[in-house]
Amino acid sequence: MRILMTKFVKKSEVSCSWFEIDAKNAVVGRLAAIVSKIIRGKNKNTFTPHMDHGDFVVVKNVEKIKFTGKKFQNKKYYRHTGYPGGIKETTPEKLYEKKPAESLKLAVKRMLPGGPLGKKQLTKLKIYSGENHPHSAQNPKAIDLSKLNNKNLIRN
Secondary structure, X not given: OOOOOOOOOOHHHOXXXXXXXXXXXXXXHHHHHHHHHHHHOOOOOOOOOOOOOOOEEEEEOHHHOEOOOOHHHHOOEEEEOOOOOOEEEEOHHHHHHHOOOHHHHHHHHOXXXXXXXXXXHHOOEEEOOOOOOOXXXXXXXXXXXXXXXXXXXXXX
């Protein structure tokens, strides 16, 4: 009889790398799915759901992101102020005028686990309008979304 042992990675053995994604003409949901997998660390073979193994993701050109169908006008985001009757709703069109990056951030946030682990993983997402970002010193690896399919995610 052969016993297989599961290898658990310690916090000191975790190494994080940086990835850069150009969001020009990318669909919000598909981009969010790819980003959330990288942030959670599901692209690594050492993935464990209760630990933070994820990598940092820099998304640039977020102002050129796309929605499919009529979601840009019709989709609704809800939030509550905490007061009775304090439910507020907005559309991506209204949200885009104030904060262009917020719709992508909300999509990724909702694909991450809830609680402290999800909040910690969301801090690894860096979103910028335009081509320039302050993380060029980390030498992020560029991910080309047009060549990427869901079966062949980034493998280290």
